[in-house]
Amino acid sequence: MRSFFDLNSNSEFHLPISFVGCGSATPQTIISNAELGERVDTSDEWIKSRTGIRQRRVIGANESLIDLATHAARNALKMAKWDEKTIDLIILATSTPEDLFGSAPKIQSNLGASNAAAFDLTAACSGFLFALVTASQYLISGSMKRIIVIGADQLSKWVDWDDRSTCVLFGDGAGALAIEASHENKGLIGYSLKSDGNRGGCLNLAHSNIFEDLVNEASHQRGDYLPIRMEGKEVYKFAVKEVPIILGELLEKYNIHSGSIDWLLLHQANQRILDAVAARFSIPSEKVLSNLENYGNTSAATIPLMLDEAVRDKRIKSGDLIACSGFGAGLSWGAALFYWHGSY
Ligand code: UT7
Numbered sequence: 001m002r003s004f005f006d007l008n009s010n011s012e013f014h015l016p017i018s019f020v021g022c023g024s025a026t027p028q029t030i031i032s033n034a035e036l037g038e039r040v041d042t043s044d045e046w047i048k049s050r051t052g053i054r055q056r057r058v059i060g061a062n063e064s065l066i067d068l069a070t071h072a073a074r075n076a077l078k079m080a081k082w083d084e085k086t087i088d089l090i091i092l093a094t095s096t097p098e099d100l101f102g103s104a105p106k107i108q109s110n111l112g113a114s115n116a117a118a119f120d121l122t123a124a125c126s127g128f129l130f131a132l133v134t135a136s137q138y139l140i141s142g143s144m145k146r147i148i149v150i151g152a153d154q155l156s157k158w159v160d161w162d163d164r165s166t167c168v169l170f171g172d173g174a175g176a177l178a179i180e181a182s183h184e185n186k187g188l189i190g191y192s193l194k195s196d197g198n199r200g201g202c203l204n205l206a207h208s209n210i211f212e213d214l215v216n217e218a219s220h221q222r223g224d225y226l227p228i229r230m231e232g233k234e235v236y237k238f239a240v241k242e243v244p245i246i247l248g249e250l251l252e253k254y255n256i257h258s259g260s261i262d263w264l265l266l267h268q269a270n271q272r273i274l275d276a277v278a279a280r281f282s283i284p285s286e287k288v289l290s291n292l293e294n295y296g297n298t299s300a301a302t303i304p305l306m307l308d309e310a311v312r313d314k315r316i317k318s319g320d321l322i323a324c325s326g327f328g329a330g331l332s333w334g335a336a337l338f339y340w341h342g343s344y
Pocket of ligand 1: 041042043046047050051125164165166168231232233234235236239269270273297299327328329
C-alpha cells in the first residue's frame with residue numbers, strides 16, 4: 001500500500017498546505033557601500049562587483065528585531081485575512097533573538113495571538129526554510145490549521161564592523177509567511193533539508209569560550225559570543241555546489257522541468273551565487289528574484305523579504321510555481337517547491 005508521502009512523488013499531488021499571506025519589515029537606517037568605505041578599506045566598486053550589494057539596513061536606536069518581526073507578521077496576517085485569534089503556532093527563525101530563551105512568545109503577545117504557541121528555531125541563513133518545513137509537519141499531521149512562519153535577523157549586532165571581509169555582506173530585516181492547512185489549492189509540492197556539521201567551521205558565530213573563576217576550584221563559562229567569522233570562498237563553493245544538487249533532486253523527484261519554474265527564490269547572499277544556480281538550470285535572469293542590492297544578506301529574513309516584495313509589486317501571482325533554496329551556517333541547506341496562493 002502506498003503511503004501519503006509516496007503519493008506525493010508526482011507533480012499532480014500536493015501536500016495539504018497553502019501559502020496565503022506574506023509580509024516584511026526593514027529598519028530605517030541605510031548604510032551605503034561608500035559609507036562603509038569610510039570605516040574599512042573597501043569600495044563601492046569591490047562590494048558591488050563581488051556581491052551585488054549596494055546598501056544594507058541596520059536596526060538603530062528606536063527599533064528592535066521584535067518590532068520588525070511583529071510588523072512583518074501583521075502584514076502577512078492582513079494579506080491572509082486571518083483573525084489573529086485563529087493562529088495555532090508562530091515559529092520565529094532567528095539566530096539573533098533578543099532573548100536567548102526565545103523571542104517568538106513576545107511576538108505572539110504583540111500580535112494578540114492568544115491561542116498560538118510560539119517558539120524560536122535556529123538554522124542561520126537556512127532558518128526560514130527549516131521553519132517552513134517544520135511548520136508544514138503540523139499542518140500535514142492535521143494537528144494545526146494556521147501557522148505564521150517568520151524569518152528575522154539582526155546580524156549587525158554580531159558583525160565585526162572593522163572586518164571588511166564580513167561587514168560589507170550583512171544587514172537586518174524580517175519577513176513572514178502565513179500558511180494554512182488546505183486540501184483545495186495547489187500548495188507545497190515537496191522539500192528537502194540537509195546539514196553537515198563537519199563543515200560548520202566555515203561560518204560561525206561561536207561562543208567566546210572564556211572561563212571565569214566561580215568558587216574554590218570551579219570555574220564557569222561566560223555567556224559571550226565572538227563576532228561572525230566566515231571563510232567566504234569555502235562557503236561560496238559550498239553554495240554553488242549543493243544548491244543545484246538539492247534543487248535538481250527535488251525537480252527530478254516530482255517530475256518538474258526547470259522550464260516550468262516561474263520564480264527562483266534563493267537565499268540572498270551573493271548575486272554571483274544566484275546567477276550560477278540559475279545558469280545550472282537555464283533559468284533566465286527575469287525569473288531570478290533578487291533584492292540583495294538593497295538589503296545585503298539578512299540571514300533568515302532574505303527569503304520571506306524577497307517573496308513579500310515580489311508579491312506586493314505583483315511579479316509573483318497566485319498560482320506561480322516557486323523553486324526555493326536556503327543555505328548557510330551549520331552548514332545547513334534546504335529546498336522547497338511550492339505554488340504561491342496568496343492574493344494581494
Ligand atoms: O549567508 C551565508 C552564506 N554566505 C555566503 O554565501 C557567502 C559566500 N561567499 C562570498 O559571497 C564571497 O566569497 C565573498 C563575497 C565573501 C568574498 O568574495 P571573493 O571573491 O571570494 O573574495 P576573497 O575573499 O577571495 O577576497 C579577494 C580579495 C582579497 O585580497 P587579495 O588577497 O586578493 O589581495 C581580499 O583581501 O579581496 C579582498 N577583500 C576585499 N577588498 C575590498 C575582501 N573583502 C574585501 C572588501 N573590500 N570588503
